[in-house]
Amino acid sequence: MKRFWTFFDQLVNIMAGLAGVILLFITAAVCYTIGMRYLFTKTTIWIIPTTEYALLWIVFLATTWLLRERGHITTDVIYTHLNEKHKRRLDCIIWGTGALTCTALFFLGVLHMWDCMVNRVTDVRAITVPKWVVFSIIPIGSILLTLQFFRMAWNRLIGIRAGKI
Numbered sequence: 533m534k535r536f537w538t539f540f541d542q543l544v545n546i547m548a549g550l551a552g553v554i555l556l557f558i559t560a561a562v563c564y565t566i567g568m569r570y571l572f573t574k575t576t577i578w579i580i581p582t583t584e585y586a587l588l589w590i591v592f593l594a595t596t597w598l599l600r601e602r603g604h605i606t607t608d609v610i611y612t613h614l615n616e617k618h619k620r621r622l623d624c625i626i627w628g629t630g631a632l633t634c635t636a637l638f639f640l641g642v643l644h645m646w647d648c649m650v651n652r653v654t655d656v657r658a659i660t661v662p663k664w665v666v667f668s669i670i671p672i673g674s675i676l677l678t679l680q681f682f683r684m685a686w687n688r689l690i691g692i693r694a695g696k697i
Contacts, residue, residue, distance in 0.1 A: 537683070540676075540679065541600070543676070544596045544597045544600060544676065544680070545597065547593040547594065547596065547597065547673075547676075548593065548594045548596075548597035548598075550593055551589070551590045551593035551594035551597075552594075554586045554589060554590050554593070555586075555590055557586065558583050558586050558587070558590075561576075561579045561582065561583060562579065562583065564576070564579070565579045577658035578658045578659050580658070581655070581657045581658055581659060581661075582659070585661070585666050588666065588667075588669065588670075589669045591673070592669040592670060592672065592673025592674070593669065593673065595673060595677055596673065596676040596677050596679075596680050599677060599680050599681070599684075600680055600684075620688060620691070623684075623685070623688045624685050624688050624689050627681050627682075627684045627685035627688065628681070628682075628685045630677075630681040631678050631681035631682045631685060634674045634675075634677040634678040634681060635674075635678050637670065637674040637677075638670075638671050638674035638675045638678060641667065641670035641671035641674055642671045644667055644670070645664045645667050645668055645670070645671060646664075648662065648663040648664035648667060649662075649664040
């Protein structure tokens, strides 16, 4: 099992790195189109839809890494008033709920992607793209998020049972 989690962590790191590269691409592309519009009064029509797709991909590529690093913003008004025992239980409930939610998102993403593939749905704007390609990141990112949420909940639960945490 340790080898699986090592591979999983490496995959999550690579995906977060790819999200960073995509963010750099978006920044360069937007600067390019602004410069072209300002200097030559010409614009590139492919940048806006490409940027929209890239933002979707960034979210699902990097969210698992952010969850693993506990980098999400939290509201801890209630959490700070709980004792350690209740904090541990609340963590298990929250992470379990997150895992179930991401599982539902995974299945909905697969269904939507399948529907787009079967019906050959395309997004026709400046560039024509099969929609299943754009939305394929949703089930991929969701299943990784599901695994990370379950991992965190399981580790917390094992810690509760062992009396370590």
